[in-house]
Amino acid sequence: xxxxxxxxxxxxxxxxxxxxxxxxxxxxxxxxxxxxxxxxxxxxxxxxxxxxxxxxxxxxxxxxxxxxxxxxxxxxxxxxxxxxxxxxxxxxxxxxxxxxxxxxxxxxxxxxxxxxxxxxxxxxxxxxxxxxxxxxxxxxxxxxxxxxxxxxxxxxxxxxxxxxxxxxxxxxxxxxxxxxxxxxxxxxxxxxxxxxxxxxxxxxxxxxxxxxxxxxxxxxxxxxxxxxxxxxxxxxxxxxxxxxxxxxxxxxxxxxxxxxxxxxxxxxxxxxxxxxxxxxxxxxxxxxxxxxxxxxxxxxxxxxxxxxxxxxxxxxxxxxxxxxxxxxxxxxxxxxxxxxxxxxxxxxxxxxxxxxxxxxxxxxxxxxxxxxxxxxxxxxxxxxxxxxxxxxxxxxxxxxxxxxxxxxxxxxxxxxxxxxxxxxxxxxxxxxxxxxxxxxxxxxxxxxxxx
Numbered sequence: 001x002x003x004x005x006x007x008x009x010x011x012x013x014x015x016x017x018x019x020x021x022x023x024x025x026x027x028x029x030x031x032x033x034x035x036x037x038x039x040x041x042x043x044x045x046x047x048x049x050x051x052x053x054x055x056x057x058x059x060x061x062x063x064x065x066x067x068x069x070x071x072x073x074x075x076x077x078x079x080x081x082x083x084x085x086x087x088x089x090x091x092x093x094x095x096x097x098x099x100x101x102x103x104x105x106x107x108x109x110x111x112x113x114x115x116x117x118x119x120x121x122x123x124x125x126x127x128x129x130x131x132x133x134x135x136x137x138x139x140x141x142x143x144x145x146x147x148x149x150x151x152x153x154x155x156x157x158x159x160x161x162x163x164x165x166x167x168x169x170x171x172x173x174x175x176x177x178x179x180x181x182x183x184x185x186x187x188x189x190x191x192x193x194x195x196x197x198x199x200x201x202x203x204x205x206x207x208x209x210x211x212x213x214x215x216x217x218x219x220x221x222x223x224x225x226x227x228x229x230x231x232x233x234x235x236x237x238x239x240x241x242x243x244x245x246x247x248x249x250x251x252x253x254x255x256x257x258x259x260x261x262x263x264x265x266x267x268x269x270x271x272x273x274x275x276x277x278x279x280x281x282x283x284x285x286x287x288x289x290x291x292x293x294x295x296x297x298x299x300x301x302x303x304x305x306x307x308x309x310x311x312x313x314x315x316x317x318x319x320x321x322x323x324x325x326x327x328x329x330x331x332x333x334x335x336x337x338x339x340x341x342x343x344x345x346x347x348x349x350x351x352x353x354x355x356x357x358x359x360x361x362x363x364x365x366x367x368x369x370x371x372x373x374x375x376x377x378x379x380x381x382x383x384x385x386x387x388x389x390x391x392x393x394x395x396x397x398x399x400x401x402x403x404x405x406x407x408x409x410x411x412x413x414x415x416x417x418x419x420x421x422x423x424x425x426x427x428x429x430x431x432x433x434x435x436x437x438x439x440x441x442x443x444x445x446x447x448x449x450x451x
Contacts, residue, residue, distance in 0.1 A: 029439050039434075043067045044330070049434075050244040050253065051427070053077070054101060054419050057243040059331040059384070069333035069382045076241060077104050085341045088234035092116055092209050097237050098176065098415045102169065102422075116209070122177035123204040123213065126156045130185050130201070138189040142407045143274040145186035147267045150175065154263040161261050165425045171262050172418030179414060180210055183407045184217035190403065211236055214411065218404060227352055228398055231345050232408070235391060238338040239409050241416030248272040248279065252417040253424045257432040262421065269417045270410055276325070279409040283402050285326035286392030288318050289362065298361045305365055309372045326389025327369045338387035346394040355397050362393055 030037045039047045045060075045067060056075040061068040074081040077100050084100075087093035092112060099107040099115050107115060133152045139145040153175065154160045159167070181204050192199035200220055204213045211233040215224040244253065248269040256265040273279035295317075296304045311317035312324055329336055350359035370383040377383075395405055 025439060033437055033439070035437060040330075046245050046331070049432075050250070050424075052244040052420065052423060053104070054423060055241040055243050055416070057245075057331050059329070059336075060333045072329075072332035072335045072337050072384060074242065074337050076101055079106075081238065081337050081341070084237060085234060088230050088237060088345075091212075093230075093233045094210055094236040094240070094412070095119065097240055101241055101415050101419050102173075119173065119177040119210070120204075120206040122174045123181060123206060125178055125181050125185075126153075129153075129156065134182070134185045135189050135193075138186065138193050140190060140194050141274070142183065142186045142190060142403050143270060143280075143410065145190070146179075146182055146407060146410060147270045149182045149186065150263055150270065151267050153178070154261060157263075160263065163256075163259055163261065163425065165422045168262050168422050168425065169418065172414070172421070175262070175266060176210075176414055176418070179411045180204060180213040180217060183404065183411060184214065187218055187401070187404055187407070209233065210411070214408065215398075218400070227349060231349050231394060231398060234345050235342060235394065235408065236412040238342060238387060239391075239412035241413065241419065244420055246278070247275075248413060249416055249420050253420050254432045256421045256424060257428070257430065262418075265421055266414060266417055269413075273410055273413065274406060279406045279413070281325055281386065281388040282392040282395075282409060283405040285386075285388050286396065286402055286405065288312075288325050289365070289393070291318050292365065293358075293361065298357050300361070302364070302368060305368050306372065309365075309369050313372065313376060324369050324373065326386045326392075327366070327373060327383060329384045329386045332384040332386075334382045334384060336384045336386055339385045339390060342387055342394055343385075343390045346390050346397065349394065349397050353397050358393065359397075362390065 027037075029035070036047045039049065041047060045062075054077065056073075058073040058075070059070065061070050076084060076097060079100065084097055087096050090096065095116050096107060096112055099105075099112065129149075129152070133149055134145065139148070157171065162171075185201060188199060188201055191197040202217045202222055204217060208216060209229070212224070212229050215229060215232060216222050242249070244250065251272040252265045252269040255268040256262070276284040292305075292308050296308055308317060309324065313322055315322040347359055350356050366385050366389065370385065373383045374381055391409075392402070392405055395408065396402070400408070
C-alpha cells in the first residue's frame with residue numbers, strides 16, 4: 001500500500017512539474033493586456049475599487065500624475081491617529097475608538113460608559129461553547145481556532161443569516177466583545193493539550209476593558225500593570241482599521257457582497273490576516289529578528305548587522321525570501337505613523353522592564369536595513385518601517401507569547417471589518433466580481449469526445 005501511495009505521489013508530482021511549462025503566464029502579458037497585477041498600478045499605488053468614509057491611509061502625494069513620497073498619516077473618521085493614540089491613557093481608549101469607527105463620531109463620557117456596559121454584557125461565551133468548540137480538537141494555530149470559533153457562533157445565533165445592517169452591527173459587537181475570551185481560551189487550550197502545560201481558565205471581568213481582559217485571561221498570573229494595559233490598548237487602537245483596501249478588509253467586503261452571514265465574512269478575513277504578508281508579519285518579523293540576534297548577538301557592530309541584511313536581501317539568510325519583514329510598506333513611503341507610535345511606547349516599556357538592550361538593537365537594525373533597501377532600490381526611494389516591526393517586540397516585552405501576536409491584531413481589526421461590512425451593505429448593491437482574462441491556447445477541433 002505504501003509503495004502504491006509513493007507511486008501515486010510521484011505521478012502527481014511529475015504531472016504538476018510538467019504542467020508548469022504549459023501553464024506559464026509570462027509577466028509581459030500583464031503589460032500587454034493592461035491587467036493590474038495584484039490590483040496595483042505600475043507605480044505601486046493601489047487600484048481604486050471602493051469608496052469609504054471610515055478611514056484613510058495617506059502615504060504619498062500625486063502631483064502632475066507623479067507619485068511624491070510624504071510623511072504617513074492614518075485617519076479614523078477624519079481624526080488623525082496621532083491624536084487618537086492619546087486615548088490610550090484612558091481606561092477604555094480602544095472602546096472609544098470602536099465607537100468612533102462604528103458610529104462616525106467620538107462618544108461622550110456617558111455614551112462611552114453605556115457602550116462599554118453593552119460590550120461587557122456580551123463578554124461571556126455561550127454555555128458549553130468553551131468545552132464543545134475550543135477545548136475539543138484544539139488547534140496548534142490560534143488563528144485557525146478563532147476561525148472555527150467564529151463559524152461556530154453561527155449555531156448559537158437564533159437568526160444567523162439576518163444581514164440587515166443594524167442586525168449586522170449587533171452581531172458584530174457581540175463578536176468584538178467575545179474575541180478576548182475566544183483568543184485567550186484558544187491559547188490556554190493550546191498550551192495545555194499541545195504544549196503539555198497546566199490549564200488556567202478565567203472568566204472575563206465586566207469592569208475590565210478589552211485590552212485588560214486579554215492580559216488578565218491569557219496570562220498565567222492574571223496580573224498586569226497600568227503601563228502594560230495602556231500599551232496593549234494603544235496596539236489595539238493602531239490596528240483597528242487601515243482603510244478599505246487592506247487585504248483582510250477587502251476580503252470581508254468581497255465575501256459580504258454575496259449577502260452571506262457575518263460569521264462567514266469574518267472567518268474569511270481571519271484567514272487573510274493570518275498570512276505573513278499581512279497580519280502574520282508581526283510574528284514573522286519577530287522570528288527574523290530572533291534569528292539575526294542569534295547570529296550576531298545584541299552587541300553586534302554596524303558592519304556585522306549590515307552583512308546580515310545583505311545576506312537577507314540576497315536570499316541567503318532566514319527564510320531565503322529576500323524580504324526584510326517589518327521594513328517597507330505598500331502605501332507608506334517616508335513613515336508609518338503606527339510604527340512611530342508603537343516604537344515610542346515600546347521604548348517606554350523597555351525602560352520600565354529593563355529591556356533597552358534589545359530595543360536598541362532593533363533601533364540600530366531598523367536604520368541599517370532602511371539604508372540598504374534604499375541603496376538597493378535607488379537612493380531617492382524612501383523606506384518606511386512597518387508597524388509589524390515593533391509590535392512583535394512590544395508584545396515580547398509585555399511577556400505575550402508569539403502565538404498571540406496575530407490574534408491580537410485580529411481582536412482590533414474586527415472593528416474595521418464590521419464597519420466596512422455595514423458601509424458596503426448600505427451604499428453598494430453590487431456583488432464584487434472582477435474580470436479575469438483568459439490567455440491560454442484554444443483547443444477547438446482537437447478533441448472529438450474519444451480518448
